[in-house]
Amino acid sequence: MATTLTLLIFSTSILGFILYYFLLHRRRLHNKKHPPLPPGPRRWPIVGNLPQLGPKPHQSMAALARVYGPIMHLKMGFVHVVVAASAAAAEQFLKAHDGNFVSRPPNAGAKYVAYNYRDLVFAPYGPRWRLLRKIAALHLFSGKALDDFRHVREVGILARALLDAGASQTPVSLGQMLNVCATNAIARVMLGRRVIGHGCGGGDEKAEEFKAMVVELMVLSGVFNLGDFIPPLEGLDLQGVVAKMKKLHKRFDAFLSAILEEHKNKGSCGTEGPVDLLSMLISLKDVDNEKERLTETEIKAFLLNMFAAGTDTTSSTVEWAIAELMRHPKILAQAQQELDSVVGKNRLVTESDLTRLTFLQAIVKENFRLHPSTPLSLPRIAQESCVVNGYYIPKGSTLLVNVWAIARDPDKWSDPLEFRPERFLTGGERPNADVRGNDFEVIPFGAGRRICLRNEFGDTDGPTIDSRL
Incomplete structure (x- = not known):
């Protein structure tokens, strides 16, 4: 009692x-x-519109936007959330008002997984974020860095593994093979060596474990944690999300700490080309200038970003492209014909071929349009109150850009649910579309100052950095 x-x-x-x-x-x-808030659905007491989002919030928000408009206001617990669901709306927030939306809102993932906001993805906008951004831009994603690390591409190993499996009629797990390929490509640049296996074949327990960790991180990141939106409930962890994040962080930290310790003891393992990125990061621990000095925690957080954000997203995007080509044999045949014509049948495709493979480029862009790796952009926060298209956006509001809905807008795309690469060719509806954040009708990597690093610093008009693995 x-x-x-x-x-x-x-x-x-x-x-x-x-x-x-x-x-x-x-x-x-x-x-x-102040002017009115953007229109939006009626909300429940306390929890607001959270119950209306469902398991696929990008689709739920797209359906609501068709009723309430391309700039929509939701109340998630105590947090004001504004959703941009059209290209014009996204351009207003990510271009005209980009300076007001350059930081991330508080969230459990950044706190409990990403080393308490010490990483690049969730760090507040400021000197530390700019330092990490500069390091990645110069040493990892610049055109020069991509050329310097040309020798680490893993696609040849993947092709050999697929040929061997085909010759022996051995079933393969394509998703895992692509994931291992992406992970090892990043690892060879970051660490100077592979981290899981020596090929791209299936059945590697370490590969399966690492992929499971990354997938779990993606799943947890997509959960609308009540504690993020109703602060009094944060300590209760009613959904068990925080507990799962803490356990996952321990696994990632053990993985990254082992890599860091081994690297410090053995030095750079790379014998070809430039020094690996981790060796450069470790050297920044001892610089005299405090503003350019990195801590061990920041180094591990940086590695976490590169592995978590660059592996499953890359492999799943390629997997979607292959699935679409299998569903559309005529498009596959046309791509093969272009490859035979431009490259020939006696050698592999090289990066110098990409600018001449216009149909392949169109396939990549159409795949990004239909299957963005992040359907809802990573959230941003309004640092000050502002007015957008006549609507009041309160200070502290969370901004979400519905990349999935924008790329399927029937007002901008004919037959938006159809896989039609020709829409990006001469004579199509978007022949000169730039997926690197300049054309807001298709922004798979976001736009503005916090655009995804993988795409911002490419210097080619061909397929993006992801396709160079």
């Missing part, structure tokens, strides 16, 4: 505090004179 009474008092206190916080916040907002 006493336990029940205590629980009742505790629950009532929490509920009372939530109501007080909600009403106080609402009163402060409405006491100020």
Whole structure:
């Protein structure tokens, strides 16, 4: 009886505090004179619109945007959320008002997995973020860096593994092979060596474990954690998300700490080409200039970003492209004909061929359009209140750009659900489309100052950096 009474008092206190916080916040907002908030659906008490999002929030938000418009206001718990669901709306936020949306909102993933905001993806906009960005831009994703690390491409090993499997009629797990290929390509640049296996074949337990860790991270990152939107509930972890994040962080930290320790003991393992990136990062631990000095935690957070953001996203994107080609044999035949004509049948494709493979480029762009690796952009936060298209966006609002909905907008794309690479060729509806954040009709990597690093620093008009693995 006493336990029940205590629980009742505790629950009532929490509920009372939530109501007080909600009403106080609402009163402060409405006491100020400002234009109207963007339109949006009616919300539930306390939880707001969270129950309306479902397991596929990008699709739910796209359906709501068709009712309420391309700039839509949602209330997720106590947090104001604005969703941009058209190219014009995205351009307003990510170009005209980009300077106001350059930081990330607080979230459990950044706190408990990404070393408490010490990484590149979630770090607040400022000197440390600019330093990490500069390091990645110069030493990993610049045109010169891509050329310097040309020798580490893993696609030849992948092709050999597929040929061997075909000759022996051995079934393969294509998704795992692509994941291992992407992981080892990144590892050879970052560490000077492969980290899982010596090929791209299936059945590698370490590869399976690493892929499972990355996939779990992606799944947890996509969960709308109640504690992020209703601060009084943060410590309760009602969904168990924080507990899972802490366990996953320990696994990643053990993996990264082992790599870092081994690298410090053995030095760079690469014997070809430039010094690997990790050796360069370690050298920054001892620089005299404090503004350019990195801590071990920041180095591990940087590695976490590169492996987590560059492996499963890359392999799943390529897997989608292969699936679409299998579903459309005529498109596959046309791609093969172009390869035979431009490259021939006696050698592998090289990067110098890419600018002449216009149909292949169109396939890549169409795949990015239909299957963006991040359907909802990583969230940004309004540093100050602003007015966008006549709507008031309160300070502290979270911005989400529905990349998936924008790329399937029937007002911008004919037959938007169809896989049609020719739309990006001369005579098509988007012959000169740039997927690197300049054309907002298709922004698989985002846009603005916090565009995905993999795409911002490419210096080719051909397929993006992902396709160079």
